[in-house]
Amino acid sequence: MSSASTDDAFLDALLGACGDSVLLGEAIPESCHSDWTGHGACRPLALVRPASTAEIARLLRLCNEHRRPVVPQGGMTGLAGAAVPGADSVALSLARFTGVEAVDRAAATLTVRAGTTLQAVQDAAEEAGFRYPVDFGARGTCQIGGTLATNAGGHAVIRHGMTRDRVLGLEVVLADGRVLEMMNGMIKNNTGYDLKQCFIGAEGTLGVITRAVLRLAPPQGETHTLLCALRDYPAAVSLLHRLRGAGLALEAFEVMWQDFYAMSCDWRGGRPPLPSSHPLYVLCEAEGDASRLEAALEAALEAGEVEDAVLASGTAQARELWTIREATAEFPVKLAPINFDISLPIADIGAFVEAAGTVLRQHWPGARIVNFGHIGDSNLHLTVDGRSLAEDTPAARHAIEATVYRLVGKYRGSISAEHGIGLLKRDFLHHSVPPDVIDAMRLLKRTFDPHGILNPGKLLPAKEEIDTPDAHQHGACGP
Ligand SMILES: Cc1cc2nc3c(=O)[nH]c(=O)nc-3n(C[C@H](O)[C@H](O)[C@H](O)COP(=O)(O)OP(=O)(O)OC[C@H]3O[C@@H](n4cnc5c(N)ncnc54)[C@H](O)[C@@H]3O)c2cc1C
Secondary structure, rough: OHHHHHHHHHHHHHHHHHHHEEHHHHHHOHHHOOOOHHHHHHOOEEOOOOOOHHHHHHHHHHHHHHOOOOEOOOOOOOOOOOOOOOOOOOEOOOOOOEEEEEEEEEEEEEEEEEEEHHHHHHHHHHHOEEEEOOOOOOOOOEEEEHHHHOOOOOHHHHHHOHHHHHEEEEEOOOOOOOEEEEEEOOOOOOOOOOHHHHHHHOOOOOOOOEEEEEEOOOOOOOOOEEEEEEOOOHHHHHHHHHHHOOOEEEEEEEEHHHHHEEEEEHHHOOOOOOOOOOEEEEEEEOOHHHHHHHHHHHHHOOOOOEEEEOOOOOHHHHHHHHHHHHHHHHHHHHOOOEEEEEEEOOOHHHHHHHHHHHHHHHHOOOOEEEEEEEEEOOOEEEEEOOOOOOOOHHHHHHHHHHHHHHHHHHHOOOOOOOOOOOOOOOHHHHHHHHHHHHHHHHHHHHHOOOOEEEEOOOOOOHHHEEEEEEEEOOOOOOO
């Protein structure tokens, strides 16, 4: 914890080094106090908004010398509390370091500064005749730097992979101000350790990402949307296998359990496109020849894999079908959601859903649980409605989380599929990551950030936080 006099000395030095980019006190907007979750909202000691790699390097060098925590901030749309500052920390916003620097049509790559929004990158790719296929609801606000630091997933992971899969090059500033220039633009480049991968998904704990070279995809062709009703989870796995082998490019394979489908159709009103009586529903999107999809569907109906289906006849009907899956946007208003973003081996997801339902209802009788998932990506979203609990208290929520994550560990799954660890999941990390691997993570942290100034208290479990005497405790209103 820092004292008022060390704060003053540091702020003098900060204003000297980064003058115009520094905001203090009331001038720091509330949007920098917490991310999308609102968790642990706290005003940092200072907000710095540098406009160049050199300025970021200068800032980090200074903070490192003063052993001052630095919390990198992108668009603050994160869902794990990973960008929440402490009261004694410097929030480093990338919001002024924006712009697409170049599009290389021959290589199908785009070079971009970290503060650029995902939407701006998608627009620039489209303008150049390509597509940047990482996509999700926060596109207009989240920044490329944030998507890299969280290794964001989104709608088209089944076809195009996670953010990590779209990166060829990276520029990173280390805690001591050294700039790692790794702006490779070639697909084939085996020159030693692929260090950039350490910083992708590291949630700002190892370095600050300043620029990136991203791989672009061809524009999307004709796509078709299909909603199927199924008898059970194994049928969904068979359908996934069938569609993968049908000569189509699968863009989405979303499985909705009856609890989710029935609730969503109820919220929409009107007649559901398929009756709500089936145990499971799959909404899929595929690019390619419509006749191939029709043939695959016919075979699936004949095999008894699919019990009923609707193939959208056009864009309007496709959009209608997607509104069922997009009921998640209404969760914060219509439920008191306790959300889980977990990964499990694809074949085990059905059994996990049943096991989780059983164990949760044993301890919390009457708990309302809804399930859907991007099953092709091994990703399950399980939600418990806090309103259905006898008491929706922080302790009850924590106990529910511990119950679900323990079960995830038993199934050898991951407690975070795409949102990261941040503050909200760090105490559960051990359910998915063995002790030796957590130790190796700590080793990496010490190597890149020996004084522990970068985003302290995030990702690694609190009790195990690096044990150097210099490591800062997170400030007064920290986690
Ligand atoms: C409506 C909505 C839908 C969403 N859908 C999805 C989804 O489908 N898939 C998904 O994966 N996520 C999703 N998210 C979560 C969120 O949008 C992503 O995690 C996004 O990548 C965060 O980007 P950001 O710029 O807002 O980062 P922030 O929230 O500002 O920061 C997130 C983390 O990245 C670090 N960071 C930010 N910039 C840098 C940088 N330049 N260098 C180093 N570290 C940095 C921060 O310190 C923090 O640890 C959704 C969020 C919302 C609100």
